[in-house]
Amino acid sequence: MVARQDFPYLLEALIRRGCQLMGPTLRRGDLVYGPLHGVEDLPRGWRDWQAPGSFRLQPREDQALFGYGVGQHSWKSFLFPPRQLLWQARRTRGGFEFMPREEDHPRYAFIGVHPCDLTAIQVQDKVFLEGAYVDPTYGQRRLGAFIVAVNCGHACGTGFCASMGAGPRAAPGFDLALTEVVSPNGPHYFLVEAGTEEGGAVLGEIPHRPAAPEEWQAAEDRIKQAENQMGRFVQTRGLKELLYRNYEHPRWDDVASRCLTCGNCTWVCPTCFCHTMEDVTDLTGEIAQRWRRLDVCFSVNYSYLHGGSVRVSPRSRYRQWLTHKLATWVDQFGCFGCVGCGRCITWCPVGIDLTEEVRAIGESENP
Amino acid sequence: MKTGDRGPETGNMEMSLDALIHPAAAQPMAPRQFLVQNVRRETPDTFTLTLARPNPEEGLIFAPGQFNMLYAFGVGEAPISISGDPDRPHLLVHTIREVGNVTRALCHQKPGRAIGVRGPFGAFWPVAEAQGNDVLVVAGGLGLAPLRPAIYYLLSRRAAYGSVEIIYGARTPQDLLYRRELERWRGRFDLRVHVTVDAAPSDWKTNVGVVTALLPRARLDPFHTVAFLCGPGVMMRFTVRELLNLGLKEDRIFVSLERHMKCGLGMCGHCQLGPVFVCKDGPVFRYDRVKDWLDRREV
Known part of the structure; x- marks a missing residue:
């Protein structure tokens, strides 16, 4: 369990490790993933409202840091940039020669990866890393990335992750997974689960204590609530x-x-x-x-x-x-x-x- | 004969030769340079480029039926099947039809200029597995190009196969590829070559009509024959139908398919045909593995 007031230590620990933090931010009234400099950049106290053809951000009654579902952006824009220079070459007398280019493979820490998006990253791994050929850019960015997943406390209005087996609880693949427990006047804390050794090491660097059974239960209830709210379903059998x-x-x-x-x-x-x-x-x-x-x-x-x-x-x-x-x-x-x-x-x-x-x-x- | 349980996509040969025929695995995105040695006009719009590695020590080992991505500097890249002799990997031969900017730029390269090559890519004709069998090669138009490496392979190991027959069709006599070579092959006693055209002037002495009309002339033992097909979709569809009528099993028929391709690595998505990527699962497929998708429209 990590208390809300200790959450900034998590971001600091990741910055100390040389990670470039990427996470949800508000930009011109929209929810987009971009550089995070601190906890104040997170869209605190907002939630999403989604329906077919419609997306709105609405204020929440509480001060949740991760109280919204997925927006139009996904993490693929960092791992698999939408536009990318593969090589450049100069014409020579006999043909051409390759010119050096600046290759920038930042070590990302993704903050607030929803379970569906974590699964999506694993789906893209199969395309870019697990075939006969490996995409070097994707590989470098992916293998260096530190993933802080966030279990969902409510269902997106158009989501059906439960029937695709991709949410609302994060499957293995994260370094750390958070479940945020928050209410307007009640306690505000995160249940934190480490999925990798490095995740455990980062957790070790920030103030935390073992969760009490009722804290654990409160987190479980929120994930359950998200699952129960889900209004859409796909029959995947057959x-x-x-x-x-x-x-x-x-x-x-x-x-x-x-x-x-x-x-x-x-x-x-x-x-x-x-x-x-x-x-x-x-x-x-x-x-x-x-x-x-x-x-x-x-x-x-x-x-x-x-x-x-x-x-x-x-x-x-x-x-x-x-x-x-x-x-x-x-x-x-x-x-x-x-x-x-x-x-x-x-x-x-x-x-x-x-x-x-x-x-x-x-x-x-x-x- | 093991084509029944192991097609070219998963064949033993591919496993053992993987490192050799997929040298692109290390640097999949960057082309290597080859020098144009010779450009030869085959038909009014089709040219055969012979490329040589600047350093003659390094060849480009490939299997019959594989393709390369060829790059014309500053213009772009196109997938082109390899049409040379797999036993002479120091020379890289491609037959290219001018159909767009990239292929036009490739066809008009001058000897001594460099073009970029990525590859070889893809699955290949199961020439090794076909040993001990009769082999029937059916080609239409430009479809002879990806089959020529298989023909070279068979002819240089001729004793390992039963009878070998080639049926080749084109629109007109001017559209026939490799005419001198066809003549040479016709002169061999261990090979039967049937050539047909859709339309011909009066001095054309041999067959006129579609390739399927010539199939009954092939001396086929359907239980010991492997068929390799490449040509326009409609030609392959009718040829497969005829071969099945003649008693060939679906797993003894191999087809080479064509799709839009951008990467050759199974990543760009363009070459999908239902569940397969033509660039990495093909372009050569055992017929029964793709038959459900060949007859569907706009898939």
């Missing part, structure tokens, strides 16, 4: 087979009539990893660079092959995205590509809800 059987389902036409193919769902998704390469030169044409940047399977260009694109209709592009998350990903990486964070529902401008789309397809088989 889900891959269900979708594989229904590639020609009329529901794809229905959702295509609503989908703008804007790709917002992929930008906010914490597991979406698709990217493209941009080869550019300076004005003289003597220096060339290759940039990697996030790409979106909703664009027609995404599947372009000489002669035309493979997925032209919006129907096929939405179907690619949803079946990738919930079916083909399982065959590719052995897990779902969805952690139930609900961002794609909240940030969809027309409020398309993938849990509803899946349910509609499932119910058409078993009316």
